[in-house]
Amino acid sequence: MEIPIQKKVLEANETQAQKNRKMFKEKNIFVLNVMSSPGSGKTETLYKTLKILMPKIKAGVIVGDICTRNDADRLEASGAQVVQINTDQFGGDCHLSADMIEKAARCFDLENLDLLIVENIGNLVCPAEFDIGESAKVVVLSVTEGEDKPLKYPLMFQVADAAILNKIDLLPYLDFNAKEAVDNMLKVHPTMPIFLLSAKTQEGFEPWIEWILDSVKR
């Protein structure tokens, strides 16, 4: 006997993600899910971004790591409220899921928030698969990785709404071909806006900050 089911395996996560999205929309909060491999400079990019945004924009951050609250401590110095999720309680999960975001979001005064940034676990595979109810996804690639990363991890670059190529201050010292990296991103996602910047020197920050401000206003 065959029992038909026709259900998505990740349905529980998707249902929670839709609830999150509805709640964030009602509260008029722009939620940005920031993803990358470990060491691409997500935290530094977000720290500098928040330092620029914070007086104008009321922002909060949820940061995910397997262990430690090192990133939360760094980001708190920007003045934003930060909630750290450690997934070792969940068996060292490789991604943040919608229910973790729902619980972490309860720590914020949502009536008083314009922007909620989620710094996902450093991983170019699994976070791409899990909707958390965000408004937009951003992927960060850095020039100390390979130009072909977008082709190796196509889902991440396909689902992203924008991309950052970070650490461009190091370009003179590396053999990294920035044009090739950008071309590869566009092969996977032809219409994606790509911001070339350095979190260290803040070169190239203006278009990125403008993109966030436009997204928050929308």
Add this chain to the structure above:
Amino acid sequence: MHEMGVAQQMINIALASIPADIVNLKVERLNLKVGKLAAVVEDSLRFCFEIIAKDSLLDGAELAIEHIPVKVRCKVCDAIWEADGPIFSCQKCKDGAVEIISGRELEIVSIELAE
């Protein structure tokens, strides 16, 4: 990397779908659809499923996986093609927007019970 969680969800969904009035049942097969872009490693999924299914009604059940190819549609010229690599731009409208219409599936289609 999250195959253990996926296997657990599969088992929860399969068990919830079995009518309560069936007694002495054995699940023979789980029919799944897995898209080529789904971030799931098949060997790892089978391994995790086998371990978690032990001591449940799904112990020993076969995982029958239908692999779904990646199909992409160009939003500019409406062309649809099968992508067998990571390049999703349309051959005609190079920088136009595209959408993935299949290849991200991770679905339980049905379960089959032994007669």
